[in-house]
Amino acid sequence: MANSKQAADGGVLRVGAVAYDPKVITIWEGFKLYFEGRGTQIDYVLYSNYDAQVNAMLSGAIDVAWNSPLAWVRSQLDTNGGCRALAMRDTDRDLTTLVLVRKTSGLAALADLKGKTVAVGASDSPQATLIPLEMLASAGVEPGKGCRVVYHNVMVGKHGDHVGGERDAARALAAGHVDAACLLDGNLPLFINEGTLDPGTTVVLAKTPPYDHCNFTARAELPAARYQPFVDGLLAMSFEDPRVRALMEMEGLRRWLPGRTSGYDQLERAVKRFHFYA
Amino acid sequence: MPESVPNAFVELEDLAFHEGVPVLLRRALGPLKPSELLEVHGDASEFVENLQAWCRKEGHAYRGAGKAQGRHLIEKGTVDRSVTRPGPEVKEAAKPAWGLAPRGAAVELGGPEFSFPLRQKREVWGQELHTIYSRAASNQWAAAKDIPWSELPKLPAEVEGAVCQVMTFLTENEFAALYVPARFLARIHPHYREVSAVLAMQVADEARHAEAFTRRAEEGGVGLGTTAASSQLSLQTLIEEPDFSTAVFLLCVMGEGTFLSLLKFLEERAPDPVTACLMRLAHRDEGRHVAFGMEHIRYVTILEPARRATFAAAVERRSQMLASVSGLSPYVHDALVVYCGGGVQPAQIRRGASFVADLHREMDRARRERLQALGFSGQDAEALSAYHTKNFM
Numbered sequence: 001m002a003n004s005k006q007a008a009d010g011g012v013l014r015v016g017a018v019a020y021d022p023k024v025i026t027i028w029e030g031f032k033l034y035f036e037g038r039g040t041q042i043d044y045v046l047y048s049n050y051d052a053q054v055n056a057m058l059s060g061a062i063d064v065a066w067n068s069p070l071a072w073v074r075s076q077l078d079t080n081g082g083c084r085a086l087a088m089r090d091t092d093r094d095l096t097t098l099v100l101v102r103k104t105s106g107l108a109a110l111a112d113l114k115g116k117t118v119a120v121g122a123s124d125s126p127q128a129t130l131i132p133l134e135m136l137a138s139a140g141v142e143p144g145k146g147c148r149v150v151y152h153n154v155m156v157g158k159h160g161d162h163v164g165g166e167r168d169a170a171r172a173l174a175a176g177h178v179d180a181a182c183l184l185d186g187n188l189p190l191f192i193n194e195g196t197l198d199p200g201t202t203v204v205l206a207k208t209p210p211y212d213h214c215n216f217t218a219r220a221e222l223p224a225a226r227y228q229p230f231v232d233g234l235l236a237m238s239f240e241d242p243r244v245r246a247l248m249e250m251e252g253l254r255r256w257l258p259g260r261t262s263g264y265d266q267l268e269r270a271v272k273r274f275h276f277y278a
Numbered sequence: 279m280p281e282s283v284p285n286a287f288v289e290l291e292d293l294a295f296h297e298g299v300p301v302l303l304r305r306a307l308g309p310l311k312p313s314e315l316l317e318v319h320g321d322a323s324e325f326v327e328n329l330q331a332w333c334r335k336e337g338h339a340y341r342g343a344g345k346a347q348g349r350h351l352i353e354k355g356t357v358d359r360s361v362t363r364p365g366p367e368v369k370e371a372a373k374p375a376w377g378l379a380p381r382g383a384a385v386e387l388g389g390p391e392f393s394f395p396l397r398q399k400r401e402v403w404g405q406e407l408h409t410i411y412s413r414a415a416s417n418q419w420a421a422a423k424d425i426p427w428s429e430l431p432k433l434p435a436e437v438e439g440a441v442c443q444v445m446t447f448l449t450e451n452e453f454a455a456l457y458v459p460a461r462f463l464a465r466i467h468p469h470y471r472e473v474s475a476v477l478a479m480q481v482a483d484e485a486r487h488a489e490a491f492t493r494r495a496e497e498g499g500v501g502l503g504t505t506a507a508s509s510q511l512s513l514q515t516l517i518e519e520p521d522f523s524t525a526v527f528l529l530c531v532m533g534e535g536t537f538l539s540l541l542k543f544l545e546e547r548a549p550d551p552v553t554a555c556l557m558r559l560a561h562r563d564e565g566r567h568v569a570f571g572m573e574h575i576r577y578v579t580i581l582e583p584a585r586r587a588t589f590a591a592a593v594e595r596r597s598q599m600l601a602s603v604s605g606l607s608p609y610v611h612d613a614l615v616v617y618c619g620g621g622v623q624p625a626q627i628r629r630g631a632s633f634v635a636d637l638h639r640e641m642d643r644a645r646r647e648r649l650q651a652l653g654f655s656g657q658d659a660e661a662l663s664a665y666h667t668k669n670f671m
Binding site for chain 2: 095096184185186189192200203204207239240245246254255
């Protein structure tokens with residue numbers, strides 16, 4: 001692959017990221033400077049959606065992709081497992097999704113959602129749509145057949161990075177338009193604090209098992225000599241370093257951890273069950 | 279695997295996360311070391327879901343349910359909000375990362391570095407700063423309530439005109455004395471807050487003087503006089519001085535020091551009680567500014583005696599830049615003569631001119647005395663005093 005060779009030969013490691021918010025530029029300009037200070041040359045390439053970023057990584061236009069969990073699953077599918085998860089945030093590990101219902105609904109178990117309406121986030125959101133729907137289906141409530149699914153498609157293509165879809169789902173629940181809403185565990189206190197949900201009006205009907213979120217993905221053939229300085233730099237990044245403190249807060253982490261691939265099975269099952277990439 | 283024994287316990291009862299659970303969690307986790315365990319008990323709905331999400335966001339690990347119902351274990355994370363404690367004493371150098379933290383406070387690490395260029399004690403410090411500041415704070419007066427404006431008499435036109443011209447000159451100089459400390463204030467590291475506080479009071483004093491002097495000019499019905507080009511040139515060389523200590527020397531020791539003689543003279547020769555009161559109050563303020571200048575320059579020259587030579591050079595340099603200024607502006611000189619002579623009759627002029635000549639001698643004497651108090655030799659003091667701008671400030 002010509003492009004791949006080109007990327008491998010160039011000294012600069014090209015890292016892809018999806019521009020889901022203007023702060024992405026601030027973050028990556030800062031990271032670029034940080035790596036420069038360590039003698040590691042990186043550059044960033046922004047994409048408007050994860051599919052374009054995965055294509056770029058697979059074609060060798062970029063060396064490393066800062067991938068959503070769904071982009072990771074697609075990368076693995078397209079390469080028959082030929083990708084490597086290099087690193088992830090501490091906050092990317094062991095997330096759960098809550099299925100929330102109104103306290104007065106009388107609903108007590110997932111099976112009770114049969115014939116009901118379930119609000120989810122964007123159609124490509126792992127945390128607010130695919131993973132909880134997979135849990136519903138496993139419990140015998142097939143989305144679209146056993147229950148009606150209402151999508152809240154904010155920024156489709158960005159895999160649910162924007163919290164807006166989940167917020168709209170929570171609003172639909174609070175307004176009584178739907179019977180249940182799926183949202184990331186960390187967003188429940190956020191939505192209560194900001195007033196989207198009234199405290200004490202909802203209960204957690206079910207919770208998914210823990211799963212993992214984003215990771216830096218590289219093709220397996222990318223030599224370690226190319227990506228290791230980048231990974232070392234990430235793992236050495238300190239929350240107490242004023243050069244990167246604000247960037248880490250913006251990116252939502254306290255420290256970078258080595259990549260792990262054990263937390264994506266629920267999403268893999270969902271992608272398969274719902275023929276997401278069929 | 280050894281049994282996990284919690285290092286601390288916190289009872290949350292039925293408190294919900296949105297009701298403040300994180301407050302108690304942070305208080306309980308604060309004293310623990312990384313990897314130590316906190317056991318919590320809570321009964322609120324969705325407690326465990328919120329607890330898990332909170333732990334992940336804050337960098338702690340949720341370690342599952344405890345032994346009893348409603349109990350959970352949290353392992354404190356390795357990433358802590360570490361702080362440094364620079365201590366309450368005044369340091370020789372202040373670190374940029376201490377930023378706006380008050381001296382004596384703990385400073386969280388990871389904050390931004392501030393670019394306060396003046397961050398060494400030797401660059402800004404002096405003795406007695408607290409005393410100078412306290413006096414300034416307790417001696418604040420207000421033009422609206424502390425000046426007997428109703429006692430202003432109708433003066434002869436030529437005397438009123440002279441008062442207004444003097445007020446114009448004073449106000450120009452007060453602006454310069456306001457802008458010089460103001461320019462440096464934002465450059466001084468907050469660690470040396472006593473210096474910033476003294477300078478801030480100077481700025482406030484000068485703003486008040488400018489207001490009061492302008493009002494005096496307007497109150498008599500004549501209004502402000504003329505600002506001379508030579509005065510402006512002299513003041514420009516003062517406010518553009520880039521070095522803090524040199525600027526303090528030129529402004530507070532040489533300029534405001536000279537003004538002490540001027541204000542005392544203007545009080546004693548004032549044609550009316552309002553002007554006399556204004557001069558007295560302004561003199562009291564300027565005395566503190568001179569005290570700061572003396573303390574700072576004394577501190578600097580004790581540490582670095584060679585700085586005296588640079589201060590002397592600055593006075594000479596300024597004198598060369600002002601070579602075109604042959605003397606005090608005629609507007610000001612003539613006004614002073616009429617002000618203290620009491621009118622424009624030849625006898626009054628003779629009397630006034632004599633007083634003004636005395637004033638120049640007194641200014642020179644006081645300048646030499648202050649310079650010698652700062653360790654300049656009698657010969658150097660005499661030369662420097664002679665080089666000082668003819669426009670007083």
